[in-house]
Amino acid sequence: MTEAPEFRPPPERPFPDRPPQDPPAEEREEEAARDAQDELVDTVRELLDEDQHDRVRALLADLHAADIAQVIEHVGPGRREALVGILSADFDAEVLTYLDQEVREEVIELLEPKDLAAAVAELETDDAVDVIQDLDEESRREILDNLPPETRQLVEEGLTFPEYSAGRLMSRGFVSVPQFWTVGRLLDYLRAAASVEDSDLPEDFYDIFIVDPAHRVVGAVPLSRVMRAKRTVRLGDILTEAHHLIPATMDQEEVARKFRKYGLVSAPVVDEAQRLIGVITVDDVVDVIEEEAEEDLLRLGGVGEGDLYRAVLDTTRSRFSWLAVNLVTAIVASLVIGMFEAAIEKVVALAVLMPIVASMGGNAGTQTLTVAVRALATRELTDANALRVVGKEVLVGTANGVLFAILAGLIAWGWFRDPLLGGVIGAAMIVNLISAGLFGAMIPLVLHKLKIDPAVASAVFLTTVTDVVGFLAFLGLASLVLL
Amino acid sequence: MTEAPEFRPPPERPFPDRPPQDPPAEEREEEAARDAQDELVDTVRELLDEDQHDRVRALLADLHAADIAQVIEHVGPGRREALVGILSADFDAEVLTYLDQEVREEVIELLEPKDLAAAVAELETDDAVDVIQDLDEESRREILDNLPPETRQLVEEGLTFPEYSAGRLMSRGFVSVPQFWTVGRLLDYLRAAASVEDSDLPEDFYDIFIVDPAHRVVGAVPLSRVMRAKRTVRLGDILTEAHHLIPATMDQEEVARKFRKYGLVSAPVVDEAQRLIGVITVDDVVDVIEEEAEEDLLRLGGVGEGDLYRAVLDTTRSRFSWLAVNLVTAIVASLVIGMFEAAIEKVVALAVLMPIVASMGGNAGTQTLTVAVRALATRELTDANALRVVGKEVLVGTANGVLFAILAGLIAWGWFRDPLLGGVIGAAMIVNLISAGLFGAMIPLVLHKLKIDPAVASAVFLTTVTDVVGFLAFLGLASLVLL
Numbered sequence: 001m002t003e004a005p006e007f008r009p010p011p012e013r014p015f016p017d018r019p020p021q022d023p024p025a026e027e028r029e030e031e032a033a034r035d036a037q038d039e040l041v042d043t044v045r046e047l048l049d050e051d052q053h054d055r056v057r058a059l060l061a062d063l064h065a066a067d068i069a070q071v072i073e074h075v076g077p078g079r080r081e082a083l084v085g086i087l088s089a090d091f092d093a094e095v096l097t098y099l100d101q102e103v104r105e106e107v108i109e110l111l112e113p114k115d116l117a118a119a120v121a122e123l124e125t126d127d128a129v130d131v132i133q134d135l136d137e138e139s140r141r142e143i144l145d146n147l148p149p150e151t152r153q154l155v156e157e158g159l160t161f162p163e164y165s166a167g168r169l170m171s172r173g174f175v176s177v178p179q180f181w182t183v184g185r186l187l188d189y190l191r192a193a194a195s196v197e198d199s200d201l202p203e204d205f206y207d208i209f210i211v212d213p214a215h216r217v218v219g220a221v222p223l224s225r226v227m228r229a230k231r232t233v234r235l236g237d238i239l240t241e242a243h244h245l246i247p248a249t250m251d252q253e254e255v256a257r258k259f260r261k262y263g264l265v266s267a268p269v270v271d272e273a274q275r276l277i278g279v280i281t282v283d284d285v286v287d288v289i290e291e292e293a294e295e296d297l298l299r300l301g302g303v304g305e306g307d308l309y310r311a312v313l314d315t316t317r318s319r320f321s322w323l324a325v326n327l328v329t330a331i332v333a334s335l336v337i338g339m340f341e342a343a344i345e346k347v348v349a350l351a352v353l354m355p356i357v358a359s360m361g362g363n364a365g366t367q368t369l370t371v372a373v374r375a376l377a378t379r380e381l382t383d384a385n386a387l388r389v390v391g392k393e394v395l396v397g398t399a400n401g402v403l404f405a406i407l408a409g410l411i412a413w414g415w416f417r418d419p420l421l422g423g424v425i426g427a428a429m430i431v432n433l434i435s436a437g438l439f440g441a442m443i444p445l446v447l448h449k450l451k452i453d454p455a456v457a458s459a460v461f462l463t464t465v466t467d468v469v470g471f472l473a474f475l476g477l478a479s480l481v482l483l
Numbered sequence: 484m485t486e487a488p489e490f491r492p493p494p495e496r497p498f499p500d501r502p503p504q505d506p507p508a509e510e511r512e513e514e515a516a517r518d519a520q521d522e523l524v525d526t527v528r529e530l531l532d533e534d535q536h537d538r539v540r541a542l543l544a545d546l547h548a549a550d551i552a553q554v555i556e557h558v559g560p561g562r563r564e565a566l567v568g569i570l571s572a573d574f575d576a577e578v579l580t581y582l583d584q585e586v587r588e589e590v591i592e593l594l595e596p597k598d599l600a601a602a603v604a605e606l607e608t609d610d611a612v613d614v615i616q617d618l619d620e621e622s623r624r625e626i627l628d629n630l631p632p633e634t635r636q637l638v639e640e641g642l643t644f645p646e647y648s649a650g651r652l653m654s655r656g657f658v659s660v661p662q663f664w665t666v667g668r669l670l671d672y673l674r675a676a677a678s679v680e681d682s683d684l685p686e687d688f689y690d691i692f693i694v695d696p697a698h699r700v701v702g703a704v705p706l707s708r709v710m711r712a713k714r715t716v717r718l719g720d721i722l723t724e725a726h727h728l729i730p731a732t733m734d735q736e737e738v739a740r741k742f743r744k745y746g747l748v749s750a751p752v753v754d755e756a757q758r759l760i761g762v763i764t765v766d767d768v769v770d771v772i773e774e775e776a777e778e779d780l781l782r783l784g785g786v787g788e789g790d791l792y793r794a795v796l797d798t799t800r801s802r803f804s805w806l807a808v809n810l811v812t813a814i815v816a817s818l819v820i821g822m823f824e825a826a827i828e829k830v831v832a833l834a835v836l837m838p839i840v841a842s843m844g845g846n847a848g849t850q851t852l853t854v855a856v857r858a859l860a861t862r863e864l865t866d867a868n869a870l871r872v873v874g875k876e877v878l879v880g881t882a883n884g885v886l887f888a889i890l891a892g893l894i895a896w897g898w899f900r901d902p903l904l905g906g907v908i909g910a911a912m913i914v915n916l917i918s919a920g921l922f923g924a925m926i927p928l929v930l931h932k933l934k935i936d937p938a939v940a941s942a943v944f945l946t947t948v949t950d951v952v953g954f955l956a957f958l959g960l961a962s963l964v965l966l
Binding site: 037038041042064066070073074076097098100186187190191193194201202203204205206222223224226227228229230243259260261262263264265281282283285286287289290293294296297298300301302303307308312313315316319320322323324326327329330331333334337338341344345348349350351352353354355356358359360363364366367369370371374375380381382383384385388389392395396399400403404407408411463467 | 520521524525547549553556557559580581583669670673674676677684685686687688689705706707709710711712713726742743744745746747748764765766768769770772773776777779780781783784785786790791795796798799802803805806807809810812813814816817820821824827828831832833834835836837838839841842843846847849850852853854857858863864865866867868871872875878879882883886887890891894946950
């Protein structure tokens with residue numbers, strides 16, 4: 001079939017004989033990009049301090065919205081108000097979508113409702129929903145009232161879906177046609193629709209969705225496949241059946257997992273009658289995927305959410321509660337030590353050595369905990385392999401327990417010239433590392449079963465266990481053996 | 484222009500009057516999906532134990548490659564060999580791309596080189612490179628020698644790029660045409676090329692790249708824009724200039740950051756002469772983005788990489804080194820306590836209370852550390868705001884230090900009926916929480932400057948600091964005040 005009238009061989013794809021391998025130069029480039037951004041922030045700061053508003057505006061005029069967002073984030077809370085004031089008259093709503101949650105709320109409060117509404121009206125509906133959903137009822141009303149009626153209706157519809165659901169994430173712009181259409185008819189339809197002012201054809205789309213008369217999804221045809229097909233081909237003959245329908249109420253983390261697991265690029269969102277109401281593309285879920293992993297990291301570290309841009313007072317308050325819980329844990333450990341005051345008074349070496357057992361247990365338990373929490377989040381740890389994982393962690397705890405019992409035992413023996421003391425610390429080490437493995441795996445599993453986020457609560461329980469068991473085993477054994 | 488011959492209004496988009504809001508039902512559905520997967524794994528296990536190989540093969544025959552991968556991961560190391568043996572004759576290479584790194588290596592070793600080569604030949608080149616790159620030289624050669632010459636050349640070219648670079652991540656399948664081509668000519672070209680057997684037209688593509696005669700990227704036209712344009716439109720007139728060229732040697736994490744920052748869907752990869760050699764789409768970087776966040780989480784937890792699927796011995800070994808480092812840290816803390824044996828002998832209450840100060844410092848420091856490590860990874864913490872962040876963390880530490888000084892002081896006073904002891908623990912608490920804030924922010928920053936991964940090394944240094952400062956401040960002050 002190479003007789004097609006205008007067929008020409010594809011332009012040759014050159015390939016360098018020697019691949020470009022110059023990591024230092026590459027690194028310098030990255031470094032340079034970073035420095036340029038830092039320098040820009042410094043310049044903006046200086047100009048703000050000198051009240052040179054026009055120069056700030058000129059400097060930022062040609063930047064990508066993502067870069068402007070970064071400048072707003074980095075100038076610091078003091079100068080942020082002035083900067084937003086300068087940009088407010090003709091605020092680029094795209095900037096809002098790139099801002100960190102905390103900073104975005106601050107900026108929204110700094111903007112006049114009418115400026116904000118004008119900005120939001122420029123956004124795609126899913127981005128507009130994303131921006132508006134965090135506002136309180138009053139500001140939300142105010143902005144919605146200032147939107148053009150059509151946009152407003154779409155945004156209000158988006159807001160009716162539960163928070164963090166596929167419905168909030170999806171884009172309403174998609175192209176859906178019946179399966180008897182041919183490629184030619186589709187192309188003519190798209191070309192005609194595009195030339196109509198104010199058509200509701202989305203700016204970007206990646207699949208043509210094929211729907212039945214009840215508007216239920218039958219399948220999808222990727223654009224690249226449409227373009228390869230001749231005009232006479234029926235779309236129904238080249239569609240891929242839709243396997244991965246996303247219900248609009250599905251939790252966004254579940255959506256992200258589905259995209260990751262099956263390597264999806266886009267998936268149709270349907271209502272409870274299986275009718276097509278939107279589409280989610282992989283770039284929409286990238287943020288969800290990263291936030292999910294980041295959330296676990298921050299929660300395990302005892303911080304609720306990223307607070308880099310928060311004020312001192314807010315940060316202090318948000319971290320206080322976690323520390324307060326830990327104070328209780330520490331006091332429980334102290335109560336255990338208090339039971340053995342008499343023993344410590346006789347053998348002070350016990351006070352010197354006791355933190356070693358507790359701390360090793362804490363660290364070993366945290367290793368297990370981290371793996372378990374992450375595996376629960378990614379659904380790699382399920383009922384099917386829970387028992388095996390717990391069993392394995394106990395075995396690992398036993399193995400490392402024996403190894404560190406020998407090490408710590410020898411050290412204690414040499415330090416205090418007392419083989420019995422060495423034996424006691426060794427035995428306590430084995431007990432504590434086994435319990436660290438057991439509880440490090442069990443605690444997240446149990447919390448998960450109880451529908452409590454294991455990333456938030458696991459660490460407290462674990463520290464309590466490893467401290468109590470560590471002090472109890474070491475001081476208890478010592479009381480029995482040494483006194 | 485609504486006179487286009489076949490134009491028809493788009494099918495009506497129904498929208499439910501009442502959005503489907505039934506989270507419990509939704510949750511039940513997820514639960515059901517999870518249980519179904521668990522049940523499948525259980526069934527496969529039973530069948531394997533009963534040597535019912537044909538039934539296993541039948542059960543897995545119609546599953547998505549991602550689901551098969553999950554079964555292979557979840558049946559456990561003992562049964563994995565048998566399962567891979569059953570699947571090996573006609574192994575679906577797609578499954579390899581979905582497997583966890585650890586399990587994938589195991590499966591590759593279980594497959595015969597010729598079965599593996601047959602499987603790899605089916606893959607897209609970037610996936611093939613991904614699978615082959617982890618093998619040792621010998622197995623790599625063996626597979627490459629078994630590949631068809633053309634695939635082999637592309638795979639070998641891919642392997643010449645540095646590990647974790649854009650060159651390894653990119654797909655070689657793209658469509659590039661000169662800018663004087665019209666939409667009509669492009670469509671004819673694609674249709675003709677598609678009807679040629681063995682054409683090198685990629686299966687999926689999202690942009691048409693426009694190149695100059697030297698094959699340098701001039702810009703790109705998204706497919707959705709091509710489809711909206713009339714046949715006579717010149718591609719040069721509707722292209723978007725290429726802003727985000729990715730050099731083939733760019734580190735994959737840098738690529739991921741760029742995609743995230745600018746919300747990219749796809750970006751062209753170029754060689755050092757700016758010639759187009761590949762394309763990276765957002766679905767290629769999803770894994771990189773998640774792995775990056777996950778890596779930080781696991782490293783902070785003291786585990787090098789996900790080890791859920793590793794054998795007990797490997798896991799024990801990989802965790803040993805981190806625990807050994809922590810043993811040294813714990814001993815340093817014990818040495819500090821040892822300096823105050825005399826004081827502890829006189830006032831045993833010191834031994835009871837001392838872990839409180841150290842543990843609160845450790846937890847407060849970890850909060851700061853977690854935020855700082857993550858912000859460094861996402862480039863939100865840079866030279867431009869480093870000083871401000873450190874200053875803020877010191878202030879937060881001071882504020883929480885004062886609060887917990889009062890709490891712990893009152894508790895110690897009440898417990899041991901000694902106001903002086905309360906004062907000592909309070910003062911030590913303030914000192915330790917301030918140093919926790921200072922070092923929690925400084926340590927990752929300094930390590931980052933020294934090009935050491937802060938996620939790996941920060942925690943050890945921090946624990947040492949908060950333990951030493953905690954014990955030193957509390958016991959030292961006590962020696963001065965109480966004795």
